[in-house]
Amino acid sequence: MNRGQQGGAGLVRTALPPVVFGVAALLLWQWAVVALDIKAFILPGPFLIGEEFAANLQNVIAGMVVTGRNALIGLLVGALLGILAAIVAALVPVSDEMGAPIVASISVVPIVALAPVLYTMFGAGAETARQIVAGLAVFVPVYFNTLKGLRQVRPVHRDLMRSYAASSWQATKTVTLPTATPYVFTGLRIASSLAVISALIAEYFGGPVGGLGKSITSSASSSNYGLAWAYVLGSILLGLLFYSAALALEKLVSRRTAG
Amino acid sequence: MTRTAELAPPAAGKTRPTRGQARRGQAQLRRILTGALGLIVLAALWELYKLLGPADGVVVGGTTLLPRTSDLAMPHLWVMAERVLEPVTGAAAALPLWLVVLQGSMFTLGIAAVGWLVGVTVGLLLALLMQRFRLAESAVLPWIVLSQTVPLIALAPLVRRWGSQIEVGNFSWESWMSVALIASYLAFFPVSVGALRGLSSPDANHVDLMHCYAAGWWTTLWRLRLPASVGYLLPALRLAAASAVIGTVVAEVSIGLRGGIGRLIVEYAGAAGGDPGKPWAPIFGSIAVGLLAAGFVGLIGLFLRRFRRGEVAA
Amino acid sequence: LTGCSTGTDTDDGSPGAADGELTPVTLQLQWVAQAQFAGYYAAVDQGFYEDEGLDVTITEGAADIVPQDVLASGDADFAISWVPKVLGSIEQGANITNVAQIFERSATTQISFKDAGIESAADLKGKNVGSWGYGNEWELFAGMQKAGVEVGDIKLIQQAFDMNGFLSGDIDAAQAMTYNEYAQVLETKNPKTGELYQPEDLNVIDWNEEGTAMLQDAIWANADLLESDKDYADTTVKFIKASIRGWIYAAENPEDAAGIVTAAGSQLGQSHQLWMTNEVNKLIWPSTNGIGMIDEEAWQNTVDIALNTKNETGATIITADPPKTAWSNTYVQQALDELEKDGVDVKGEGFKPLTVTLKEGGA
Amino acid sequence: MIMESAAGGRAPAVEVGGVSRVFTGRKGASVTALDDVSLTVAPGEFVSLIGPSGCGKSTLLRLIADLDTPTAGSIRVFGKPARQARIDQDYGIAFQQAGLLPWRTVAGNIELPLELHGAGKAARRARAAELIELVGLSDFAENYPDQLSGGMQQRVAIARSLAESPSLLLMDEPFGALDEMTRERMQNELVRICGETSAAVVFVTHSIPEAVFLSDRVVVMSPRPGRIRDVLGVGLGDTAERGENLREDEAFFHAVSQVRELLHGQAPTGARGVETR
Amino acid sequence: MIMESAAGGRAPAVEVGGVSRVFTGRKGASVTALDDVSLTVAPGEFVSLIGPSGCGKSTLLRLIADLDTPTAGSIRVFGKPARQARIDQDYGIAFQQAGLLPWRTVAGNIELPLELHGAGKAARRARAAELIELVGLSDFAENYPDQLSGGMQQRVAIARSLAESPSLLLMDEPFGALDEMTRERMQNELVRICGETSAAVVFVTHSIPEAVFLSDRVVVMSPRPGRIRDVLGVGLGDTAERGENLREDEAFFHAVSQVRELLHGQAPTGARGVETR
Ligand SMILES: Nc1ncnc2c1ncn2[C@@H]1O[C@H](COP(=O)(O)OP(=O)(O)OP(=O)(O)O)[C@@H](O)[C@H]1O
Ligand SMILES: Nc1ncnc2c1ncn2[C@@H]1O[C@H](COP(=O)(O)OP(=O)(O)OP(=O)(O)O)[C@@H](O)[C@H]1O
């Protein structure tokens, strides 16, 4: 119980400064909007955004579900492929070198350029292209971090496995993968919010309506910036949700494996 | 086995650079060739799949898992290549497509460079602030992470609108500055996080040493923290370069700046049906610009090699 | 601190051509340079604005640029936008006025391949229907509503910058401007025949015919300034006058006008550009009341649709009638009077469109 | 050089015959880590390798463990080739770094070799408990390595090396990271364990007193190229009989001085320091 | 306890008076790292701190260096508060890890303190060259730390600690990472250097022979809470006179045994091992 209280106090201590900072910034923003009489179509104030958010909660949540589903599928598929590709690259160095220019290209290609092509390839009437965009965005950090992790096996552990005459699968299972796990999670954490933002921006270039990205642009195009930013708030929350989920999973797994 | 080089005792005193360089050159060449081979394999896969794959793609349970192979979706590689050599339009004065894309690429690269510089500066300043004041770190860092969940498309018009309100003396805000600013919004993030990690990376040992020498914060920063952060900073700078290019292209589309790759992507899209090779040119252009920018930053690493001695080869 | 360069900045009241001092004016377009805006580019190129003492800078639009906001926040002196899009902005607080309704007809259509059997709005039910969003979708919704098709009855797909979704069959009925996307389709080879698609291959739902057309490209001005600033009001008349001369030039010299737009930096192919010029001319000419005159009935029709048409979230464009300041024929009337005094034909009754042959890829 | 030990009829625990190991660096320069080294270790015998840094001690140990292969010469472990001995798990090994897997508990780490070689769960549990008891960590069986001090980690590593009751133990500076007191305690425990299990031990160390305290014979090596300079029979009594007091014994100091002199390249003159002054 | 040393008229190099240091852990538990420790080091005197891991040796050294502040008690260095002494650069310090900056050459590392305190370029060069000579690394002045062996790095760190000719040297297990032979060589050099510069030294070590070999007095500490158990005057002759042979001297072994027994908590009975057997 004492521990629990301590944990609570710790949470308060870590959460307090950013919350105070955030609230102060929001108040300053609201004050500026009111004091300088800034029109909503130039910069909506946080109160207005909050109002719109509350008033359109249903629509925002519906958008979050659509975009979040794409991001989640992209995250899962991209992460899986990233990890698999990294394992292959670690086992077969040639494949790493052969894939290098391709992975490098994926890491620099703007979604703007990619999305239209993918819509044509996979159909503009389906969510697939958006999921692929999210998947590609996820693939890059997961691949690089996993590969790095797979190369962190300490020589003493490698020697140990050899001295046990362990098979290569045994060595992979007992040493290589556990060593790489924290790195994989670092990659996933970076990838989590990237998946959301990528799936969202992909909506900008077509596909079924209903997601947050489309809602942002269509509200903005009728100058309804309060509503547009309510959807933006939805996307921030969604990104935060993904990030926290990745973080929680990381904590959970690392606690189970390393005490 | 790969440890050989690291474990070998350092050749006392001088090393012989020429032989080492030749070897490294060879390794480099081999890597380039293997990389090129990878691209060739990819190209072959493209054509092979286009040849053998079903026109409507591989559809499982209503989801297209593998792409369609129509000329619209997957033009032949030679169609893309040929198109690049032809003029942009039928007009008599039209430039060849590759030249237009090249010009656009340079334009985009220039703006991305400005965005990168701004982003790096802001990122470094934030990192310094957070390193100096722990309170700042705990208050600001979560917001820096959060900032990257705000979609650029929501910010772009704001930036342009606010930028255009600025007019001081002879200086007036121009559209390309908005684009650069948006690019910097993506670029500052890896730098601030990476630099913070780098600045906090020196061993307690080294920090103690500076303390023993009664060195102040600035001296410690200059003599210890900055040099120690190089290893963290370089990957962050490279990431920032790629992000700056991506941000520039997105912002060009978003606020419609003329002259860059982003604009070409939008304008050539209309030709996708009748001229399927055309929209690919700016896509490859944007990839080239991204790689060029990242490679450029890689060059910085060469000059800072001295500060990466402590690093163990990955 | 608006920082904008309105005509009011100059001290001397009415700088005519004779003074040599030109009044700087910025025009915000709603998309990139293309023949949709041929009249304005022609007016610049032919010196019509200069004749009126104006130094006009044309600012291109983009995906996220809302022209009426640029105008309302003072970054431009005039803007080109569609009436239904602006009505929403006006309700959100943008105080701007439609001072010249350049396009009399709507260019928005919903096209489909013949075999889809979509001949009227009622046939859209259960189909994949494309639209760009961005406020371009209201005529479609109004047409559907009129035909008893709910938004929930179709699958709405956002169209990209290209027509690939339509060409690949993902979209059964795609939104197409007569002057642009319709042509894009006709510039594409039909893989079945190896020839370009022909108009006979397509069914076209034209909202003008369905009765749900809304007013499109109009010149918008700052309502506050029109009220308070005489110079700005004068400039507005001059601007409209020169713009109309530009459009007349485009009607009489479509090839040259297309060339002017291309020279201004448009990346469109030659045949496509000429097609667009020609189609845009058809939206203006012949003009019922003189180019730019706002037809009260058409305006009211647009407002009614804006009040009553629901989009996919159940929202309407506006919830109340727009203010009186939303439109005014005062300025365009003055411009037309002056032009007619000079013997200019502002109705173009004898207008004869070209027959443009599209080449593959619009080349 | 005395290299044969009275080994009775059984095959020697380790038989190194004319072994060389040359490393070729990437820059073409080659390092002769070991040059024509021969050494025989009898079953149950405790042999220490001592010598300056870089003289090839670790290399020799790694060759015996078949973690590396000699450039020339042959290595036999219990009469089999080193590779076969590794596959048959004839030896246990402990490195300078404890090398525990941080994601496994103390018990989990000790069970690792048993698990890899297919021992049943119950058997593993029992054996691990026994070994944990042996190294005095009963209270820490479920702790993770990062919750242990360096000395405790090292004890876990030793327990792990003993898990399959090998008749040969290979240890590369296992006490290098410990403080003097813990180190002495660990040495005492090692002496006891070896007495109980009667395993042969090849033990690499930098510490002269440690080598003298633990060993039947001390092998002194010299660097560049790595060679065996001399082998000193210490024979301070049978392993089981050696105890704490030995450390303050005169014979102990004598042997320490002898090894020191060998290390410094002098012929062992007998305990010059003690006797001539 | 003998804590006063005959120091003549000058202020003692170090004067620790009733110092305690309690660390408060995050979970509220507190560790008494040092409890009421008093110690005086005379100018030019060599004092070693020895004791089991965690007894507070490093903590005491850090307090003297003003890298940490005591919970109670006072620390004076050359008559000034520790903080002032740090700012005045009255001491040089070397840690267990060499702690060289990897991006600076050997010379650059040694010049660092001089550079920070505004010495001119030429003066720095000259002093660094002198010190590099002193630690026998003249061929390596322009090498980077990663091109040096551990022992060489440690020598650079020692040279660096000497750069400003401090009259007090603080050293925390500086030879911990070295092999026995290099270690002995370094000890000899340290004895020589101290003789030449007549600096006072506070030296933390785990090695009894090392402490005995180097020191005028050996301070034996005990843990939980960290206290000074005893102080043993070794006095094996003046620093300058001590040489290699000392290590095999009977008095040396005698003192080693004495420190061992103190460490193990027995009263020093004299060299029991040697004399009673
Ligand atoms: N993998 C390797 N590649 C190249 N050279 C090596 C390799 N391993 C060892 N060496 C070299 O072989 C020699 C002997 O190394 P080894 O590690 O056996 O020494 P050691 O006696 O164990 O030293 P230490 O006491 O420092 O551990 C050294 O010169 C070393 O540099
Ligand atoms: N910063 C700190 N926070 C909390 N406890 C500490 C801290 N530094 C040291 N301690 C505790 O104080 C005690 C003394 O530590 P110290 O490092 O001085 O020991 P030491 O004698 O140097 O040990 P070693 O020989 O292992 O270096 C230990 O119990 C240690 O856990």
Ligand SMILES: Cc1ncc(C[n+]2csc(CCO)c2C)c(N)n1
């Ligand atoms: C995201 C997006 N924005 C604009 C257009 C193009 N567009 C189609 S109609 C129209 C109005 C005037 O031409 C515009 C700008 C598009 N295709 N996609």
Ligand SMILES: [Mg+2]
């Ligand atoms: Mg070794």
Ligand SMILES: [Mg+2]
């Ligand atoms: Mg310590």
